[in-house]
Amino acid sequence: MDLVIGNATAITMNAKREVIRDAEVVIQGDRIVRVAPGKRGGKTGTRRTIDAQGQLVLPGLIHSHLHACQTLCRNHADGMELLDWLRDRIWPFEALHDAASLRASADVTFLECIRSGATAVLDMGTVRHYDSVFESARDSGIRLVGGKCMMDAGQGVPAGLRESTEGSLAESLRLIEKWHGSEGDRLRYALAPRFVLSCTEGLLRKVQALARERGVRIHTHASENATECDVVREKTGMDNVSYFHHLGLLGTHTTLAHCVWLTAEEQRLLRESGTRVAHCPSANFKLASGTAKVPELLKQGIVVGLGADGAPCNNNLDIFLELRLAALIHLPRGGPTSMSAMQALEMATLNGAKALGLEGEIGCLEEGARADVITVDLSRAHATPSSGDAVSTLVYSGQSQDVRDVVVNGQVLMRNRRLMQVDEAAILAAARAHSARLVSQLD
Numbered sequence: 157m158d159l160v161i162g163n164a165t166a167i168t169m170n171a172k173r174e175v176i177r178d179a180e181v182v183i184q185g186d187r188i189v190r191v192a193p194g195k196r197g198g199k200t201g202t203r204r205t206i207d208a209q210g211q212l213v214l215p216g217l218i219h220s221h222l223h224a225c226q227t228l229c230r231n232h233a234d235g236m237e238l239l240d241w242l243r244d245r246i247w248p249f250e251a252l253h254d255a256a257s258l259r260a261s262a263d264v265t266f267l268e269c270i271r272s273g274a275t276a277v278l279d280m281g282t283v284r285h286y287d288s289v290f291e292s293a294r295d296s297g298i299r300l301v302g303g304k305c306m307m308d309a310g311q312g313v314p315a316g317l318r319e320s321t322e323g324s325l326a327e328s329l330r331l332i333e334k335w336h337g338s339e340g341d342r343l344r345y346a347l348a349p350r351f352v353l354s355c356t357e358g359l360l361r362k363v364q365a366l367a368r369e370r371g372v373r374i375h376t377h378a379s380e381n382a383t384e385c386d387v388v389r390e391k392t393g394m395d396n397v398s399y400f401h402h403l404g405l406l407g408t409h410t411t412l413a414h415c416v417w418l419t420a421e422e423q424r425l426l427r428e429s430g431t432r433v434a435h436c437p438s439a440n441f442k443l444a445s446g447t448a449k450v451p452e453l454l455k456q457g458i459v460v461g462l463g464a465d466g467a468p469c470n471n472n473l474d475i476f477l478e479l480r481l482a483a484l485i486h487l488p489r490g491g492p493t494s495m496s497a498m499q500a501l502e503m504a505t506l507n508g509a510k511a512l513g514l515e516g517e518i519g520c521l522e523e524g525a526r527a528d529v530i531t532v533d534l535s536r537a538h539a540t541p542s543s544g545d546a547v548s549t550l551v552y553s554g555q556s557q558d559v560r561d562v563v564v565n566g567q568v569l570m571r572n573r574r575l576m577q578v579d580e581a582a583i584l585a586a587a588r589a590h591s592a593r594l595v596s597q598l599d
Contacts, residue, residue: 159183159566164208164531165546166191167216167246167521167536170506172507173498175229175296175546181213183527186566187317188338191521204560206571208531212546214459214562215519216299217475218508218529221375221413221434224289224302225250225258225282227590229237230467232598238381238443243312245598246468250282250305251316252597257590258285262292264587267580270298271573272556274475275528275564278411278434278463280348283317290335290343296568297577299528301373301512303348306363310354317414321359321382325366332370342565344513346373346411351380352388353398354595357403373409373513376400379422380414381445397422397431406431414439414465414508415453416446426555432459435503437481438472439465450503451486461511462503476556478505483551491497499550527566532558 159182165177167192182190182293224248235244253261258281269277279302281289288305293300306328307313308321320328328347333509336345349355355363358558367374379385385396392399400406413434415426426433435450453460463480464473483500509519518528532554534542539553562570569577570596 157204158203159527159563159568160203160336161206161208161213161529161531162283162559164211164213166210166510166521167214167358167546167550168522169358169502170240170522173430181521181529182333183529183563183566186221186527187461188521188525188527188529189523191427191523193581195297204529204568208561210535211362211560212532212534212550213521214530214532214550215521216562217273217479217504218461218509218512218519219269219274219301219433219463219473219475219509221279221436221463221465222265222277222279222413222473223281223466224262224277224292226259226261226395226468226472227265227467228587228594229472230259232595233468235385236443239383239387241443241469246466247312247317248598249316251314251596252594253282253285255285257594258282258321259288259292260583260586260590262289263296263578263583265467266292266296266298267575267583268473270296270477270569270575271559271563272474273530273532273559273562274520275299275530275562276301276512276514276518278302278346278373279348279572283307284317286331287334290331290450293343294339295578297520297564297567299342299348299564301344301375301514303346303375304331306347306349306359307354308359309356313354316521321356321362324359325362325554329366332372336372338567340493348375351377351384352392352399360403360405368410373411374405375411376413378412378415380440381443382417395419395422397425401425401429408432411461411467414448415443416440416448418449418488423453423458426453427456430459432461432507434461434463434511435482436463436465437478437485439469450482451490454499459507459510460503461506461508475504476554479551491541493562497545497548500551501547521590530559531562532559533560535556
């Protein structure tokens with residue numbers, strides 16, 4: 157059965173960046189088969205239709221860096237810098253998770269993502285129980301590239317997160333074999349060593365080998381905080397990205413979150429290796445980490461996606477907020493043309509697809525792409541009147557509450573703001589109950 161979204165303005169994000177008025181997007185199975193103006197004849201009885209009159213239709217937005225395991229600690233970790241935040245609040249919290257609480261955390265995470273127009277995420281879990289995150293993504297319908305956190309070293313790591321090198325690799329391999337490519341390839345695995353300070357060199361070398369052997373991504377953090385960078389230099393004698401290069405971890409199959417404090421040499425290594433970067437503006441602000449030099453990275457051809465990071469350092473997972481911030485925060489330093497609305501949207505779509513290893517599959521509306529599509533209604537007061545530039549209006553005036561319909565892999569997950577596959581009230585109740593239980597053990 158086809159799904160037809162009609163009468164909308166299509167922001168295609170295709171090679172020509174076409175914006176098509178009065179467009180029709182035709183979906184067959186899990187693929188887009190047509191994006192064009194006007195209507196196509198056919199048997200209406202074989203079609204589902206969404207009349208998006210006066211709305212935008214565009215590729216689903218993409219989180220290039222997320223921690224679904226942290227959402228139940230939302231609003232409980234304020235006023236701290238990165239290393240203290242991790243050791244004093246986040247690691248102890250993550251260590252308390254059981255399978256049920258992690259499922260509740262993932263459920264509310266993916267609920268928030270879908271409601272705000274995100275159709276795909278690159279997620280880093282806690283050390284244990286990552287099956288729960290995949291189960292949540294399976295049932296919610298969202299597209300997930302994710303993996304368990306890997307931590308075989310580190311100062312201040314609680315007992316619940318400590319693991320051996322071989323144990324970490326064995327559990328990651330088990331998860332790869334169970335989940336990678338499942339649900340019609342909607343779920344994929346990414347090896348997720350947390351960062352240099354919580355991983356031995358031996359683990360990182362084996363991650364590099366396993367990623368290439370199994371064809372999975374590497375997802376880690378780099379150069380988020382100035383103090384972190386100093387400690388990495390003390391430990392390794394190198395900067396973060398240079399150390400990863402030394403170990404062979406860089407490449408188009410790797411996504412590094414943050415990259416706020418990069419040297420010129422590290423930028424060169426990213427550029428020449430094709431390594432992807434995930435920009436997380438809200439999290440970098442809240443943890444006082446700094447502002448990544450994204451316009452400079454983009455000018456060099458470095459692929460930069462967009463992410464919310466974790467709810468305790470954000471404190472929400474609204475991709476529209478990250479989109480607006482990414483378009484604005486670089487302008488005071490670089491000037492009013494240093495970041496355009498289109499560049500920001502590219503970060504949340506095309507570049508996000510590359511950060512997940514799904515370029516050509518998602519992030520655009522064109523024939524053959526996966527049917528990950530959203531509609532956005534910008535008719536309310538905060539977006540009225542429109543400039544006539546659909547991309548500018550979306551980026552600067554759009555809000556997550558404007559998202560009306562969400563389709564992933566051809567399946568309708570939200571229709572006219574009503575969730576189709578999950579019980580929102582039950583998810584929120586479970587999240588509150590499990591959060592109260594876990595947070596009470598921290599205090």
